Amino acid sequence: MKLGISELFPGVGRRSGSWSAEAAQLIEEIGYRSVWLPEHVVFFPEYRSQYPYESGGAQEVHKTLGVHDPLVLAGAIAASTTTLRIGTYVFVVPQRNPIVTARQVASVDQLSGGRFEFGVGVGWSEEEYGALDVPFERRGERMNDYLAAMRVLWSEGEISEYRGEFVDFEPLYCFPKPAQARLPIIVGGNSRASLERIVAFGDGWAGYSRTHEDIKVFIGRLEPMMAAAGRSMDELSLKVGRRSKGATEQDWEDDRAYIEEALRLGIDEVVVSPRIGDDHYERDMRRYAEILGL
Template sequence: MKLGISELFPAAGPRDGRWSLDAAALIEEIGYNSVWLPEHVVFFPSYRSQYPYESGGAQEVHKTLGVYDPLVLAGSIAAVTTTLRIGTYVLVVPQRNPIVTARQVASVDRLSGGRFQLGAGVGWSEEEYTALDVPFERRGARMDDYLAAMRALWSEEEETSFSSEFVEFEPLYCYPKPAQKRLPVIVGGNSRATLERIVSYGDGWAGYSRTHEDIKVFIDKLSVLMDAAGRDMSELSLKVGRRSKGKTEKDWEDDRAYIEEAMRIGIDEVVVSPRIGDENYEKDMRRYFEIVGG
């Protein structure tokens, strides 16, 4: 089974930059398939926006109080690893200029030797959009245009131009190109719009905190839409995020049961957050892999 790690690599406290790079090298050495980096540009003392996933909500997000820019950290991780896949889970694409983002992503893919995967989502925090002076409304339509524009910029064509509702640029040169012929865009979310976005622009799904029944329903709907569009499900990499419910070996055995069933119904990689503390990080990460990934 493919097992990815999504650790909150905060930019404060004991998990500083050196810790993040050492942890990534350790994750690779143990045998995990990939590491995934979250994105929030800024955090807030309180949120009006509704957190769409687990209980604890936005106030739990607030406790993180900062994460490294995922593309900057991805480039650093690429320098200290050789086989580990690196991705974002997820980059909030509509908040970023698409030309700048396309260039940054292609740079990371080149520097990593083609190991990067762009997990992309629309985000949920209106407060963050407001702080960045980007409209929260119609962020899904904005993201579709941005993904289409980035695909054009990553193409082998030397000259690129683009025209849509949210993106407009005259012929230009955008380099570097990604190392991968088709850089994987893994679309995050659980909505109908997510399904359509995967079919139109994506190479996979990045679900989060889904029950097995939720996963099965989503995959069934996606299969119908892919078939209607003339695409095959084998083109997609289906991932789901799993946050461990606790820190004991019994909790980790529950993770294994969840992962095994998720893979039985069509998921090819589970991205886990195992709630492992700093004190015995290496020992516990190795033991977690023995129980969950062995």
Template sequence: MRIGISELFTGEDGRDGAFVRETAVLLEELGFHAIWYPEHVVFFPSYDSSYPYGTLGGNEVRALRGVYDPFVGLAAIAAVTSTIRLGTYVCVVAQRNPIMLARHVAAVDVLSGGRFDFGIGVGWSEEEYTALGVPFARRGARTDEYLAAMKVLWSDEEVTGFDGEFVEFAPLLAFPKPVQRPHPPIVVGGNSAATVRRIVEHGQGWAGYNLEVDEIGRFIDQLDTALTAAGRSIDEIELRVGRRAKGTEERDWEDDARYIEQCEPLGLHEVVVSPRFSVDGYEAKARRYAEIVGVGA
């Protein structure tokens, strides 16, 4: 089973452009399968919306002031790496214009030589939607339609147009096309029934988050049943789950190692860890973490 890593690239507190490049090279050298990039366009002093994936993640979001745009950051990472996969965990699709988003996805896939995984979600922060002038209501339906439109834009066929509720366009030329055909894997984030439906309709992968081992097993069973009913197979789907370290000590990293070991019999293809090393002593901590959890083993 592979181990990916989610990292924060904020542009502050030492996490500047050089940090992005040097960290990417180090994580590839250590043997991490993928670098997964989170997305928030803006942050807020306080939230009425509830973060749905646990206290640790919620506290981190409330403490952050910003992160680099994932497509800009991943393009920079693509330029200094050659084998590690790159992905969004996750891109909030409904907040973006689908023509521009399809173009950005294709560009990163081309610049990385076909190493991009398009992790997508609907988002949880109504404040962020409001700031961007996008309705929070029916964001799931908007996401589904945007994905359908982007598949048309990525197609080898002439783009004859699209006529939907949320997006429409006349015949046009949409380039570049992604290296991965028909498009980069769409990895659907979330743990809900809507996630299952969206994977069945659009996905080649699942990106769960903050789940106990028994919860992972139940979700995979539900997904398997839904895929079979739709004439698809669970074997078509890359299964992964995100895991946030409970702290920054070696005992917390050993806890991650136990979690990874428990996940392997479930049929997961990847666990995406979030150890959140401090900038000071980053390389030594990353090397020790990789050793403990078995990266590259």
């Protein structure tokens, strides 16, 4: 059973990095395959933008005060673990300069010995785009251009050059290169544009809060598109995020049932977000993993 864990560090934006490293060491010991780090640069007391997932999630976003920068935290986790894969779930690509992002991601991949996976998305908060002075409109097209440019920057050649609508640079040197020959891009989202992005750039899917029927429909749409592009589904790692509905053992048993069915449907890895607070953190983490069958 391949299991990752996300939102590992509740309230991590107000905690020390050392606490995060200790928690990562714990989940590596327990047997999780990977840790996935969320990203938002800033949060707001209120949102006009519609949160695209369940309404309960929106209320939690509204009261979140912050998280560590995922690439900085990924570097700290890489330095304190040896086998745990590390990824973003998901990094809002259009909000940041792609040359800077490409260099940071490659650096994390090198520091981790090739254990990084780049989960990417377009984001949903117009307020956040506004605070960063980045246009919210056409963010999908901007993201596609940025991903194409980053693939060029990560290529083996010493000199990189790219001409696109949203990013355009003369021949330059961009180092380091990733440790992995092809650094995995895991595409988030459920739309037609997300499907097209997986086919064009992706090495996997990062779904979130999807029912089993949603998963079947998504895979059913993706398979013929991959075939039409001359690509195999075997090239992809399909992941789906599961957030616990509560903090009781029955809720965790429900997580296990969800995971088992998702894997049967063709999902390669389920990324869980258990509701575990600060009190008895290690005890509850071990019990949660025991219920899941790790």
